[in-house]
Amino acid sequence: MLKVVIIGSGNVAQHLIKAFQSSDKTVLAGVYARNPEKLFNIIDKRLITNNLNTLPEADVYILSVSDDAIAEVSAQLPFNDRLVVHTSGSTGIEVINNKNRRGVFYPLQTFSKNKEVDFKQIPLCLESDNVKDYEILEQLSSCISNLVYNINSLQRQALHVAAVFVNNFTNHLYEIGSEICLENNIPFAILKPLIKETADKIDTLTPLEAQTGPARRRDVTTIQRHLDFIKDENQKAIYTLLTKSIQEKNG
Numbered sequence: 001m002l003k004v005v006i007i008g009s010g011n012v013a014q015h016l017i018k019a020f021q022s023s024d025k026t027v028l029a030g031v032y033a034r035n036p037e038k039l040f041n042i043i044d045k046r047l048i049t050n051n052l053n054t055l056p057e058a059d060v061y062i063l064s065v066s067d068d069a070i071a072e073v074s075a076q077l078p079f080n081d082r083l084v085v086h087t088s089g090s091t092g093i094e095v096i097n098n099k100n101r102r103g104v105f106y107p108l109q110t111f112s113k114n115k116e117v118d119f120k121q122i123p124l125c126l127e128s129d130n131v132k133d134y135e136i137l138e139q140l141s142s143c144i145s146n147l148v149y150n151i152n153s154l155q156r157q158a159l160h161v162a163a164v165f166v167n168n169f170t171n172h173l174y175e176i177g178s179e180i181c182l183e184n185n186i187p188f189a190i191l192k193p194l195i196k197e198t199a200d201k202i203d204t205l206t207p208l209e210a211q212t213g214p215a216r217r218r219d220v221t222t223i224q225r226h227l228d229f230i231k232d233e234n235q236k237a238i239y240t241l242l243t244k245s246i247q248e249k250n251g
């Protein structure tokens, strides 16, 4: 059985801890947290340390700290030639200190501590400096997820940009929709079936095929009516930019 150590106590670290704890094919050998009390409700206290020098030996060390701390924390690890991976979408593999063997274990999902996820359905994007370590990461990943991908640093950067468009920007548009509802005494819940159907549609159609609405139809009267209705200049600018982009993509 592969032994794994998690370094970090944030959103991703907590979900990884739960995933590895519930797998009967891996051993969670230990966890490092600057503030151990953050993990007291999810893991046996005896497995947590706030001293890197007392970390147990493991096959893989997963550094799940803020992107800016990866270089610093990996340099502080008190051992050499072990497999150390980070979980960042936008950080190159080379940021990990090269005294250890390096890799990436990037879970492509949005994580918040209090929102449960089914790790089996989360794509894990793997990268390593050598084939043998890739095989270890592949074996480890398959214990907690059914979706494992070989993605290099350049591809991961592209994937992260794509993810910002489909996740963060879409969620920002939900916020705008929610504000417009609130200002007009409409419950935001009324839009939820539409939001769900929009996401479901791309299981069977490409995003280009799935596009509908006034921009796609080039319904200029409706577009102008919407622009007249919107008073917020920022919302107006976003509406105009997205309308133009949809029209360009749809010829």
Ligand SMILES: NC(=O)c1ccc[n+]([C@@H]2O[C@H](COP(=O)([O-])OP(=O)(O)OC[C@H]3O[C@@H](n4cnc5c(N)ncnc54)[C@H](OP(=O)(O)O)[C@@H]3O)[C@@H](O)[C@H]2O)c1
Residues within 6 Å of the ligand: 008, 009, 010, 011, 012, 013, 033, 034, 035, 038, 064, 065, 066, 067, 069, 072, 073, 087, 088, 089, 090, 106, 107, 108, 109, 110, 111, 112
């Ligand atoms: N959240 C997501 O949706 C998501 C998805 C995929 C990948 N990721 C990646 O996963 C990694 C962790 O993200 P997260 O969302 O879990 O972040 P987070 O919730 O903000 O947690 C960051 C963790 O890093 C620790 N940390 C920060 N600086 C440190 C330092 N100098 N020394 C030791 N520990 C330090 C923090 O410790 P304290 O709690 O003590 O401050 C905390 O445990 C990042 O690389 C991120 O890009 C995030």
